[in-house]
Amino acid sequence: MTGLLFALTALLWGGGALATAMQAGVTPAPWSVALRMVLAGFILLGYGLIRGVPLAIPRQHRAAVALQGLLFFAVAFIAFYEATARMPSGLAALVLSTSSLFAAVIARAALGVPISSGLVWGALCGIIGLAIIFLPGVTVPGASPLAGFAWALVAAVATGAGTTVGARNQRAGLPIVAVLGWGAFVGAAASALWAVVTNTSFAVDVSFSYVASFLYLAVAASCITFMLFFELVRRLGPGRAAYTLAVVPLVALLLSALFEHLALGWPVLAGAAAILGGNVLVLSRA
Template sequence: MTEAPPHALLRPRIAIPFVLIALIWGSTWFVITTQIAEAPALWSVTWRFAMATPAMFLLAFVLRHSLRMGGAAHGLAAAMGLFQFCGNYTFVYLSEFHLTSGIVALLIGMMLVPNAVLGRVLLGEAITARFLIGSLVALGGIGLLLLNEAHVAPLGGNVALGTGLALIAMLAASIANVIQAVPTGKSVPLVTLLAWSMLYGTLIDAGLAWTFEGPPVIPASQAYWLGTAWLAIVGSVVTFPIYYDLVRKLGAGRAAYNGVLVVVIAMVISTLFEGYRWTPLAAAGAVLAMIGLVIALRAKHLPR
């Protein structure tokens, strides 16, 4: 894996895409709640990636990337489709029936832990003492934010089930994050790999939706399809190539810190558009999370 030098996040070629992804993904959590309100979660996930898949193939064509891959790469793409574009999003959508979108975002933000562990096991990425310290600080901040959310937005539904679903979503995304950076994945253009993985994921999504929810549910609301288009094109086609490239440049553990920034940005967006009110607990959590992010991302990345 390419070594990222210390303080790499401070360089524009890293900082700009890092912040751009966080800004986009920070806006998607509320949109997801509007999706599950109008159609079964499994069909909403299917429509999202049915729209994103041809756009990703088109992007590969525009970039003049070959769409041909070997059997091993197709196997990897199928695994990514299963974990990222089916498992991760299906469980995220389902978890939002039981938890607020803010709490789900906070739980997904803990992905930095499995990313670092899997990156160590599968990619040989070192886990430095500084990264560990930053992670502990950030997790402490996430904990305070989670506690604040529980206080200001009392939980409803089956909390244990919702938490379990969100954690499964987090692990599924983490697995996809790491396996795309193995040698097989790096042997083909990233956009090509993503296009095929989205196709496989969409087929799995559709199969599960038809099995568990019955024939396709097609909402008539224009707002639903506008939201789906935002999630598919901006929230998926634009962001995933950039994010997975960051995984390869920064390492899986440090790239996952994007999720920490996403949480804070989501809260800022909620402040501007949904009347979210900051409490001392929320402010302390956000500050701790950002301090942890800076500490961890300034740590050296030393491949084994």
């Protein structure tokens, strides 16, 4: 069962990278995330209400739930949207997969989860892989790969931190659906505030590609995948659960090559092998 959860999470999130790239254009990233999280929040809490899941968050846990929403559902998603607007979605997903390393480090510091030398070697492999791909510069017409890399790295750190906070909330016995539903609303509010503070104008794209990708992201890549992912966190711990994001690039790179004409040359393939190998070390020795 854990293997099936792992595979579904990786496949749905792998498709989400390309769908996120399809969101770029009329609607700015913060507003796209805010709209997506509002819909996801209503779906998640509605599902919990139908299933009779307790939706109230005890007062002593509200700050942690809000922090999870801020990191995982606002900062990470806005940063990833910005990344895919500047570089192929497959490469952005590849950088995001390093969140397993950040999750392991943050979990060690915050939760006392033990780590071993595997993390050190895994981190080294990840750094080497990123250097192989991005130091020479990725030549993509009309893109800004280095700026995209910076945004993707922010998404990876925020995802790792959000994963760790999610593990803390599950250790406290909070229902996953309630945490995700309220976290999504916090993410929506934070994203809207981000847009207002940065003076980002509101606009809605009504094209078929935007609406279709929006629904996929809000339902499949948010509601369904979030529940699958944090169930994996409960079963495996934050470091091992975040390893699903090491498999996501395999799906995302293939889709990016098919639909975004990403050239899978030796720098991309060698760098991807190093990054994914690093995540394997983190998983196998965590």
